[in-house]
Amino acid sequence: MANRIFKVGYILKGTGLSAVMLAFALFFTIQQTRAQNKPALEYQVKAAFLYNFTRFISWPASAFNSPKAPFIIGIVGNDPFGSYLEDIIDQEKVDDHPIIVQRYHDIRDINNCQILYISAGDNNKIKEIIAGVAHKNVLTVSDADKFVNWGGIINFFKDDNKLRVQINTAAAKAAGVEISSKLLKISKIH
Template identity: 45%
Template structure:
């Protein structure tokens, strides 16, 4: 019988050969993304930084519980991932979610060019530049049931929920758990265990 490390090591080898197929068809690939450190400098060209971020965002649908929907209709509406001014990331996410559903809801990706286009969505990735301009709006956006994500170094401090960052040339996450709970998001202990927790004190 394999131990957990053997499973992850085996899955990692398969993942490198076909990251998209393995992520969607083999459950252990989900664990690989969250538990194995990815050295961005050492990955093959197919496993780019955008692909890794897309994989994290895709798996938020499995490791995060959203606040209760205010109306019955929103429980059957598409699950929307909006990406503001980062088309290369949107392309990678679109590859992952094509044909996918979340509890019977089709998962769709919307590319946004302007902050005024932010309407009803479930996950919102914000470019570094736009995050700076939106720093006073993030808390209000979270409380609309939108999981906010960005690479901006100050994102968690401004009230954003998930920040991507590099540490020792590896992709990591920082989570503002205080703001997440205030907005009624529930995050899996598996997700929290491999993330840096933002401390506002």
């Protein structure tokens, strides 16, 4: 970024523009750089939800390869979070499990994870992913329409411009994850 600022200052100096214009150009460059690194506010909120699910949902010990294995938040498909999710979970743990983020391009890449965010997109692909992890202690999450109808566990949706969650309790039970009554109280139950 410093290189970009230097280039902007050099270009403006050659044009004879004032220091005010230079300050404006620097501000614009910094704001543009920050905007490129931050996901939309909606996905910042969704990233916070994903992290907070670790506090209100329990996984059986069999969901982990070992007692100190990482707690994995997986993302399959398009990643709308950028580095924001990593920023939230940095140095965080679920019990003795350090939380990490893994990105997957294909269902065959998903080996072991506890939360799987499935990007909205091809409905048939989403259904295939849900079926592929249905009995693996994986909490599936998406913002795809009809996600819980297809067997997904948690669906993000908007209600009066507020982000809400819909929970498929039967799918959660089948996956062996236990959802806190506190989370259930604030959710729409499918």
